[in-house]
Amino acid sequence: xxxxxxxxxxxxxxxxxxxxxxxxxxxxxxxxxxxxxxxxxxxxxxxxxxxxxxxxxxxxxxxxxxxxxxxxxxxxxxxxxxxxxxxxxxxxxxxxxxxxxxxxxxxxxxxxxxxxxxx
Amino acid sequence: xxxxxxxxxxxxxxxxxxxxxxxxxxxxxxxxxxxxxxxxxxxxxxxxxxxxxxxxxxxxxxxxxxxxxxxxxxxxxxxxxxxxxxxxxxxxxxxxxxxxxxxxxxxxxxxxxxxxxxxxxxxxxxxxxxxxxxxxxxxxxxxxxxxxxxxxxxxxxxxxxxxxxxxxxxxxxxxxxxxxxxxxxxxxxxxxxxxxxxxxxxxxxxxxxxxxxxxxxxxxxxxxxxxxxxxxxxxxxxxxxxxxxxxxxxxxxxxxxxxxxxxxxxxxxxxxxxxxxxxxxxxxxxxxxxxxxxxxxxxxxxxxxxxxxxxxxxxxxx
Numbered sequence: 001x002x003x004x005x006x007x008x009x010x011x012x013x014x015x016x017x018x019x020x021x022x023x024x025x026x027x028x029x030x031x032x033x034x035x036x037x038x039x040x041x042x043x044x045x046x047x048x049x050x051x052x053x054x055x056x057x058x059x060x061x062x063x064x065x066x067x068x069x070x071x072x073x074x075x076x077x078x079x080x081x082x083x084x085x086x087x088x089x090x091x092x093x094x095x096x097x098x099x100x101x102x103x104x105x106x107x108x109x110x111x112x113x114x115x116x117x118x119x
Numbered sequence: 120x121x122x123x124x125x126x127x128x129x130x131x132x133x134x135x136x137x138x139x140x141x142x143x144x145x146x147x148x149x150x151x152x153x154x155x156x157x158x159x160x161x162x163x164x165x166x167x168x169x170x171x172x173x174x175x176x177x178x179x180x181x182x183x184x185x186x187x188x189x190x191x192x193x194x195x196x197x198x199x200x201x202x203x204x205x206x207x208x209x210x211x212x213x214x215x216x217x218x219x220x221x222x223x224x225x226x227x228x229x230x231x232x233x234x235x236x237x238x239x240x241x242x243x244x245x246x247x248x249x250x251x252x253x254x255x256x257x258x259x260x261x262x263x264x265x266x267x268x269x270x271x272x273x274x275x276x277x278x279x280x281x282x283x284x285x286x287x288x289x290x291x292x293x294x295x296x297x298x299x300x301x302x303x304x305x306x307x308x309x310x311x312x313x314x315x316x317x318x319x320x321x322x323x324x325x326x327x328x329x330x331x332x333x334x335x336x337x338x339x340x341x342x343x344x345x346x347x348x349x350x351x352x353x354x355x356x357x358x359x360x361x362x363x364x365x366x367x368x369x370x371x372x373x374x375x376x377x378x379x380x381x382x383x384x385x386x387x388x389x390x391x392x393x394x395x396x397x398x399x400x401x402x403x404x405x406x407x408x409x410x411x412x413x414x415x416x417x418x419x420x421x422x423x424x425x426x427x428x429x430x431x432x433x434x435x436x437x
Contacts, residue, residue, distance in 0.1 A: 031213075033432040065149070
């Protein structure tokens with residue numbers, strides 16, 4: 001009879017989001033007979049204290065992970081400054097010459113709530 | 120020739136594996152790992168997981184007897200956490216057991232047969248409310264010392280489980296401290312409750328960290344766990360850390376420790392103490408401790424009684 005558990009309880013991976021604007025975060029795995037019980041167990045197992053806005057459970061067999069071999073392709077060579085703001089940092093000094101501040105990431109992201117009119 | 124090639128490939132894999140863990144990389148469940156590493160992890164993590172579950176039993180005895188509603192809620196939350204830790208760790212062990220086609224039920228059966236051990240402290244009696252507090256304060260305190268030592272473990276799933284577990288253990292230790300503090304600041308009778316608990320648990324606390332070497336009980340996995348970067352300190356270093364963190368706290372509350380020889384030797388910067396009876400670890404390993412059999416029966420009965428729930432939740436596909 002016990003082999004039933006082995007056969008029919010499946011592995012689920014648990015993810016959750018703290019607030020509506022947070023990214024979804026991985027937690028851990030659990031064993032459950034179906035998705036509904038998996039959601040309940042995820043809440044009991046992993047959300048006893050922390051703030052949570054949503055929980056996802058995914059059957060492990062539906063997740064395609066990278067193999068150890070594939071992971072090697074993730075290593076980056078540090079020669080891609082042109083892709084990042086780091087490669088354009090020199091502009092700050094240039095703008096200073098023209099008595100202007102640089103519109104850097106911090107400044108641009110601060111425009112989210114609207115830009116204050118100024119001369 | 121083929122055999123030779125296979126051996127070379129195996130040796131190269133092993134060298135790569137060692138290089139990875141030495142570079143601080145984490146090993147994941149599906150990665151190649153040496154058998155010795157897998158076996159050591161299975162033994163360590165299944166014992167840790169099952170100990171969390173068995174450890175909930177002495178404490179749950181105090182849920183109905185807790186002195187106030189608040190204490191009852193606190194100890195219930197702790198018991199629930201311990202079962203949760205068991206679930207996390209059994210998942211980690213199950214993934215490691217896959218190549219052997221073993222599952223959670225096999226681990227339970229191993230426990231019932233006496234093949235899978237649980238920590239020495241959980242074979243002891245929790246006779247009084249003082250014991251309930253002391254388990255939280257010092258047993259969980261000892262567990263925190265040994266578990267935080269493995270937070271950087273080379274096996275990723277275990278390290279991640281421990282992150283979650285250690286954060287909750289902090290609550291457990293403070294829950295225990297709160298009980299002890301209330302008793303320590305209470306009547307003479309309440310203070311005696313704590314002193315009796317310290318006297319009863321002291322030897323178990325020393326045994327908890329394991330023997331200093333394999334000379335005491337014949338075996339010790341500590342060298343292998345350090346070699347594979349599962350932990351960083353030896354059993355003795357962990358025990359010394361426990362003395363350093365807790366001896367002064369126990370004494371500051373006006374309690375004594377049942378070891379007249381206990382002292383800090385400034386020259387060698389080590390604690391000198393009366394060695395516990397290491398033979399007792401073997402007694403616990405044979406499930407012959409004061410409450411070993413009662414706790415195993417409780418677990419066995421609950422597993423049997425709830426079998427229909429597991430089956431109802433996972434009906435047989437026709």
